[in-house]
Each structure stands twice: as structure tokens, then as C-alpha cells.
Amino acid sequence: MPKITELRGLFKPFTKPLHRQWKWVWQEKGKFNEPKLTIPKAFEGRQLNIIDPLHEPDPNALPDESTPWTSPTRHPMFEYLVPPLPREQHPLFHHDRPVFLFDSKTKLHAGNIHPTKNQKLTFIGFVCLFKGVDQACLLTKTIPFYELPQSIKQNLDQVTIPNQDDLIQSYIRQSIAYDATKEKLPRKYTPLKQRRSFRVEYSIPRPRQMSILLENTLSLCESLGGRYPDLFKRNLYRNTPFYTTFERYGELVHLRKKNEYILTSPTPLSPIVKRLYKLEISSGDSVNENLGVHDPNGHYVMQGNDYKFLNMYPVYPTIDLQSEQLYQDGDEQGWRMKKSNEYVHTTFYVSNDELIHEATTDERLARMVMFAFGTALVQARQLYPNGHLTKPVTVQSVFLLDELFHFVVFQLNTLNYNETNDQRYNYVWIDKDNYLYDNRPSMVMHNPLYGTERNLQRYVLEKLKYNPEVFQKFLALYLQGIK
Template structure:
């Protein structure tokens, strides 16, 4: 125990504040013990220049400051330490050939007609005859009751309760609403779509070819092609992509009879007995949109940072995989952000891009021997759009080529009705809970939409298990 004389002067109660007493003790009795530099055992015996931070550094041990330091990996956490590269030094920058970018945010003011002009396609506003024939042939036991239960689950029976976005009022009325918690619209659509897809997969016992398919989610997609002498770059992120081990058979197989017209001297036998003749005659009557003096790429933004080549979003396996159907689940916050014509134009462009990449992989020499067919489905709440695209030619700039691509569009298919929109303030229902009760009580289900979805899903199956 220290003596009183040793403690004298250390603390003087009632004379100085406590912090001043500690300062006095440090000045009088404080000592600084310099720590010794210790090296790990792994560094012993190596010829390394060790820099002691407590002493002046050795100038020979410091790195040369004339060479700038560059980060080995550009991690987002350390981006503030690394200056961004100039635009001209970016690895994806193209000096000589900028392109026109078409992505999920691009809006074509002429809609489907402008998209058909960019893809050299002739539209038919109906489902193909080969798909219509299979609408009522295949059914699942209790499918209507199951679909209605899926709809109720997506709207009210899911346990997810998240902070919903604030409601807005028209005409910029300054009103405040209570914070609501419920199922987000994106999750509602994903629940409904995935349950419908699982119901279609339940037919694998009758159709074994369904077990050979693969489903990919959130896959990147991009490709580049040239139209009217201008390069166009398609880029998107597919929500779901369904692939099959065999490609889809073309809808129109006879492409060498395009000289047939729909006038008085048409071939009646071809138009009545041949299913291809109906589309060939309609294709001859179609007139492409005349946008002169405006170029069809007026709505596309020029881009100099893009990736060359083609990308479908998955690695090639040992067995061949072909695009069967692409699914797009809309992420629009407002249902009126885009018109129906603008959404259909995007579907036509991206379906064309998927068919183009598949054709380039099947026929690297550029000679398209057999048409390539790709299907596409769009989902926004209870609204479904169906698109079937058939790629017949890879010559987009030759005026002498009389072959055109075909696209079938079936739009505005509502799986259920009587659902008011709650994005805007609705004084009748008020809250999201009242909306859920209304949908559960007064749901009007349309069974025809699922039959179309099932017919598209089962398109291309080979054999039936007996």
C-alpha cells in the first residue's frame, strides 16, 4: 500500500475540478512508455521494408509517388477512393459506332405500328389458329376454383405487411392519408403468376416433356441489329424466361407463296384449306406506317456505352436450350404510366430480340433455313397480354426481300373484374382492407384467360403419356 507522502499532491479535494486534477497528475507523474515494434512470426526472415509509424519513415522504404495508385478491384464500397474513369476510357465505350438504345423505359409514340416498322413485322390482332384449336382440349381438374383461390391469396390472404406507398389525389390537392401496411402490388402479381405457373407444371404427369424445361428469373438480355442503316441496341431484364429442349414450330410454314394477293384472282383453295394462306393474304394487304420525314428511331436515345454480342441470360448447357416463352411482370407504380399500345410495342421489340439471338445461335452463317418462333406474356395486376413472334428473315435492309416477320397480338385479357384502383385515393373504399373485402366478395372471374395461358404454355409438347 502506498504511503501518504506518495499520494500527497495527486488529488486535492474541493480545490480543483476533476478534469483539472487528472491533467495535473498527468503533468507531474505521467510517463510515456514507448511500445516496441513487434512483427508477426509469418514475417520473420523475409526481406521486407518495415515502416514504424512512431518514427520518421525511411525514404527508401516508401513507394514511388510518381506512379499513381489504382485499386485492384472496383468495389462499390471503395468507389469514393478511386476516381471514375473518363467516358472515353470506359471499356464499353464505342468511338465510331454509337447505337440507338431501346430498353424497358423507351416509349414509341406510334406504338405497335412503329415497332413493326423497326422489326419488319406484320401484325395480326388475334391468337394463331394453331393455338386457338387447343384452347378447350386441355383442362385441369378444379382449375377455376384453384385460380380464384390464387387471386384471393395474392390480394388478401398473404401474410406480407409492408409499408405501402403514399396515395395521391388528383389535381394536386394537398391532403394527407394514414400510413397503410399491406401486400405490395409487385408481390401480388408475383404470387398470382407463380401459382398459375405451378398449376401448369402439374401436367407433367401427362406430358413428360414439361420436365425437360427450365425457368430462369431476372435474366439480362441484350442484342444489336441494323435497320434502315442505323444500329439498334435492345437491352432488357427479363422477369421470367421459360426454355425448352426443342424449338417451337413455326406458325406459318409456307413462306414461298407471298405473291398471292387478296384480290379477285386469289387462290380460293389456299385461303380455305391451307391455314397459312389466310395469314399470307392478310400480310399482302398490310401497309407499313409511313413516318416520313421522321425516322422510325426518333424515340430511341443514342448510346455510346453498350455491350457487343448477344446475351440471353443463361449459360449454355450440354443439351440445347431454346427460348419458349418470356414473361414480363410490370413494375409500373401507376397503372397509367404507359398506354396499352406502348406496352405492346415493347413486347414486340423484345420478342423480336429473343428470336433474333436464337436464330443467330442456330444459324451462325446468317442463312435462316427455318423460321424461329418465340412467345411472350405480359402481366399487370389482373391484365394479361399475349404475343407470338415468328422471325422469317434476317435481311432488314434489303428492299428486294419480300419476306416479312409475323407477330400475333392478343391484348386486354382481364382475369377478373371489379377491382378499383387504390393507387389514387378512392373515397368509396377508403383503405386497402376495404378493397380486399370488396374483391373477395364481388370477384368476377374470367376462365378464358387461363385457357389461353395454358394453351401457350403447352405449345410445342411432343408426346402424351397414356
Template sequence: MRVTVSLQKESYRWIFKQIWLRKGVIREPQLQMPRFLANKDIEIVDPRPSRPTYPPWGPPVKDDPRFMPTPRLEDHPDYHEDYVYEFNTKTRLLEGEKQALILTKTQPFYELPDNVQKLIGAVDIPDQDELIQRYIMQANVWDPTKKKLPKRFNAQIPGWKFKAETGIPRRRIMSTLTQNLLRLCQSLGGRYPDLLQGRRFAPEAYVSSSYSFHGNNPILIQGEVEYLMSSNQPLAPFGSEDVIDSSVTHSLPDMFPVAPTIDLKHQHIWRDTNITGWREGFSHPHPHTLYLTCSDFWSVSQRNARGLAFCFAHALALAHSKYGNDTKTLPEPISTQCVMTDGATFHFVCFQLNTLNFDSGDGVKNLVWFDNNNEMYNKILPKRTMLRNTKYEDYDPEVFKKILALYVNGARL
């Protein structure tokens, strides 16, 4: 960069501030008697008016919340001096999937389980592909929503300045597409009554569950997922007894010298309660499939970590409600599923909770199956022109078949 005269010019404003910090002093004026009046009996009167005194002010309404003092954390009824490590929907793990495997004591597999793969293509819907392509266009193009969009950036042309644009927000695109796909799955209820009677949907489903990691590190997982499908019957285990027994010899990843809890927030306000999201006696208490929308720009590994953590949280909350918080060995495994999407690419997670013993990394492990980067369609953004020139190509019908396989898993077809 060429140094010009303007850059070499001194900032007198900055210089004045520095001098004022060192030498600037405000002195109150004092009354001093002149020397020629010192020996004369003359009373000196301060000409400055005295400052009036007012009674202390208070709000007209004593309990007006606008003028209440800022509450302290220590005054909260759920405050604890000992903090817990909190994992929520905004927690971004440094090592992503690897770190989540350590925290949940889990052995990974990188394909869908056998009992789910057998269901791919087992059921179909009339005009299935045509309807899904219309859903894609409805979410991305046909929606009349017009809101100011974030400023675009293209790493290939960093100097290019994009114009301000209005259109459909990214979160709305994902929500619209997810709702339409779920409604298409629910249309199977007329053909298979078990899907209609044995499934319940809950938007913004909340879960909260805690456990002790390696004896002295309490971890609290809490947050909401966009949609939760629950069932009146538990999912069958994804892994057989032989797979569970062989997990004893599996070694968890190692992050030494970094602690796996490094990215978890220290939380002093928490409740030692187990929340599944359902009242006691609910007819469909078993978590079946979680649906998460990813409006961030995280890596695939970090998204897998979030999906794994919330599948684990729902399974753990159900285990604590059924068997108590002190149980270490489960009578039978608890299985959950998860579907994550950013509006075009889908990631699938199948989790099986086998043990509640988190004192060490030895012994039986929990199991998880990942199936990543399933592109339903290719969304080609224009390089320099406006977003209205976006192209949608390469529709893949196999992606929805996997979504449908997870949906009908556990039902009598």
C-alpha cells in the first residue's frame, strides 16, 4: 500500500485525548480574599447560588419493573455454586463428531443400519417424485415472502459487491420443505393404519437431561428440536447382541491434552430434573425421529455432533424416566433417529443407547450410524447476478426414500 500525505497526517484529536488523560484535571473554583482586604473586617459572601436539595426520587409505582435493580445470579431460585457443562442447539464443538463420540461414549458406523436399509423403497406414494419437486419449487421460488436477505459473499470473487436483495429467508425455505415432506409421509396413514394410530408430531419439542461424565463432570443437554415424532411403541434396536458385545473392544477417540468438555458452557442456573417433553401417562412417550433444520454454516462433522447429542438426550431422558437416574445398566436398548437438513442436503443419524455408565470409556459403548451428504437437488447460485437466476437441477429420488424408510421404521406394513 502506498503511503500518502493523508495517511501521514497526525490526528490532533487523538493527541488531545492523550494529553487530557495525563494532565487534564478539573478544579473547583475557590474563594480567596485579596491581599489588600486581608486586614480589614470585611465579610466575604459567596456569589454562587447554593445547590438546592431535593428529596430522593422514587417511581410513582413502587414495583414498576422498568426501575427495578438488576437481579443477581445468586438470587435466582435455581442458582448453584457448582456449575454444570451445558450443551444446547447453539453449541458448536471444536472437533465435531469426534468430540461428541467421547462425550456420549459411542461407537460410530458410517452407513444406515440393516433394518433401515431393508425399508428403502419398501413403500411408495403415487406421484411421489412430482410432488417433491413441486415442494422444492414452493419452498425456494413460489413462496411470496419477501424479506431483506443477508449480504451474499462468494469466496471465488471476494472483491465482488452483491446488491441488496429481498426474498425467502433460508430458515423459511427449510421449514417449508420439511413440513411438506412430513405431510407427504403422513399421507401413508390411510393405507397403513398403524402409522396413523402409532405416531404423534410435536413442533419445537423440548428436552432436558443430565448425566455425570467421568465421575465429576456433570453435563446438561437441553434445547428444542424443530419437530419430534413420537411413537406408542419403542423402536427395535439397530444393532444385534453381537454388535453390542463387540463394542467392548472399541477404543474411543482421544483429544488429549484438550478436555472434551472444552466447548460446553459453564451454567450456574440449572435444575436437576429430567424432562422428556411429555406428561406421565402419555400414550406415545417413545421418541422415534427428530427433525432438525440447520440454518448455520457448520461442517458436516459438527452437524453430526448436534444430531448425535440430541438423539442421545431424548434416549437418556426416556431411560431416566423409566428406570431412574441411578441405573447404570439398561434392561434393553433405546433407539432414536434423526433427520437433519439445510434445505437441499440431508443427513441421517440412527442412535442406540446401550449403557448409562459414563464413569470411564471402557466397557459396552453406545452405537450410532451416520449417513451424510444426501443431496436431494443441486441448488446452483448465480456467480454475479441476482438470486432470481438460481437454478435447481439434479433431483435425486433416493433421498426421500431414505426419509420414508426412517418414517415407517417400526410400523406394521
């Protein structure tokens, strides 16, 4: 390419555009300077066959094309460059024994049962009595109680935070209207397949709304650290892996999930029901008053003796679980509990369903029971490697779906799932359908009055009906284990 001084006088002013003149000069006067091959200093002095891309390569330097190239380390960033391995050659593939997988998308319900014409009359009564929570309790050998434990109910309204109701209402407004995030929302639809189109809206997505509300609520509970210094010893983890495997009815069940939020404490939670052996002989509705002084939750053992598990015959309890041969052995909680001396206190689940009506309340509660059991199981195996529980393991769980809260307290009393002679069962307390505020229109389905996101924000800010009892339950569960 000639220099600028040599190009003077070559351009003809006012004849053609300047970029065309440069193109003509390049075609007529330009020259291509072949770049020299530069070798980095790191490769100098090594016996490497360097291939120059501008010249014909040395045939001895090229790799043999007959042998396929495989990457020494498979990285997700370069996965598209490496041909995927067959399923049977995957390192996590188990040839000998598959498992039944239960993850965050598994639904326990009777919808997967399709009886034949001859069996239709036999299955009618069975399908009507079938519930996902009962199936989850059958898989985990658990007795359910649809209320909060008496020891937690006694602590309600015992501790209050200054201006807590005003702060919670401001957190609700922030999560719905006062956040700067604007993302594309899923398309709205109308019932009965009406042909109506809605314009694309940009606002705060539902998962972020629930995360903002949950994080602010946890920060408000943590503000009691000046009154209870043990709160500062707790840790909050996000997006930690979780998986475990247990055997039930001679088959392996694998639980796998990613915990959105998990709260840990330096000391484990005390069991809800402490006296398991002395109360197993008694049964009935009458409760001994002397027992209530030492153990207010002792009457749950009497109620548990009268509980009958769901009879699913001839259907197996794992009918809704898919068979899987690609899984990891062992237990994973997200950290090493023996070294860090941390115990699970409460797990918080934020709904990932894109549609509000994608799953029912019973299906979500069944997931909570299964994962609460898995969390307690991993902690029990790490505390008691010999498989004999000397003290029950208790964990808590909170589920959040928009303004709806579900609270679950799980107590693991035994690790013997297949022994019929063992009369010890696990206990779970379920408190469902707790609405933090009322009259929230749907964000997914079209609403004729508050159909747009702007009207929804205006509606929530003006006509919010706050329920203070939900936060008191949340605070009582958060303060469990504080002396």
C-alpha cells in the first residue's frame, strides 16, 4: 500500500465518493504484504510441530484423521465442539441398578393412572381418595398433621419488631412495583380459547418478585441480632446442590434439587416430639394433662397411632416417578457439615412455575414433604453414620408462591423404612394456604379490570389488604432454636 504522501494528486475531487476512490486506489496501487509467522516466547525452544496457516502444512505435522479426537477435559463452554458421549458411556451411568427420580418437576397425583375398561369400576373409588401428600407420606413413612406444632404456636406474638407491619407492606410494594427491573413477561392468555392478542409487557418477573420479598423478610428477621446474638452465627446459602438416595419397598428413590435458599445454624434444632416410647402404648383422643407440662407436643404420638397409611394396591407408590440410570451416588447438601459444624435450620423454596395454575397445592406440598425428608435424611446420615438415630432430626421448610406461604416442619425419627416391626414413624406438620396479602389479580391470565402490569401495580399500592399473622408464623419459625 503506497504512503499518504504518494497518494497526493491521485484523488479527483467532486467526481466520485471518497470511499470509491480509496477502493480504486487499493485495486490499482495497493500491495499485499504477507505477514510473517510469529511464535510466542512460551513455545520457543520446545519441540513442537508448528503449522503455518498461510502455506501448505507438513503432512508429518498433521494428526492422524483415522483416530477421533476427544477432549481431555469436558468443559460446558466447549461442549458444542466435543461430540456428546453415548448415554451408556457416561461416567454417572449405572448399569446394574436404576433409580426412581424425584426432582422439582415431579408431580404426585392420580392423573398418570389409566385403567382399562374392565378395571374402570375398580379404580373409581381409589382415584377419588388419592392425594399427593398421602403418597409422599407413604414413600417416606411419615404421619402428617395439618397444623403447626403446639410448641411453635405458643411462641406466636411473643416477639415483635418495631413497625414490622409497615415494613412488610413496603417490601410487598417494592417487590411488585418499586423495583427497576424490566423484563419481558410471558404472554397472557384468555380462557375458552378466545382469539385475543395482548401486547408485550415489560416488568418485574414473578421469580424476582418473590426473591425480593423473601430476602427483605429474612433481613428484617435478622435485625433481631442485637436481642439474640446467636442469629449472627447463622449462614444463608443460595443455589446449593442437593441430592440423596434412599431405599423404600426394595427400590431406590433418588431426590435431586437445587436449593434456592437454605438457612444453617451452628446447633441442630431440637425435636418437636421428645417422648416417643412412653406414649406409643396409649392411643385415643384423650390427652394426659401431666404430659403437656413437659412436652406440649406429646399428644401427636397418640394421634399418630390411629393414622392409617394410604393403600395404593395394586398400584405401586413410585408410579409417578421416572426411572433413571444417570445419577450421582452419596449425599450432597452444599457444604461439608462435619468440618464447618453447620446444621440445616430452614430451607426456602421459591416457586419456579411460569404459570400460577401449573401445579396444585397438594402437588406442591408433596414436593415439600419429600425434600424436607431428604434434607433431614442427609443430616441424619452425617450425624449418625451407623444408621441408628439416638436423637430425632428436625428441619423446617417454607414455600413461597407470590403472596401464598406454606410452612412445613419435618421430624425424622427412624432410618428403618423397610422393617414392618419398627413402629416408629416420621412426623410432618403442614400449615398451608397462608396469604400474606389478599386481592391480588393474576399476572398471567387476562383480567378485564387490571389486565396490564401498570394497573396491577396501581391496584396493589392502593388496595392492599395485609395479613399480619403470616409474618408472625414466619418469625416464629425463624427464631426456633434461639435460647
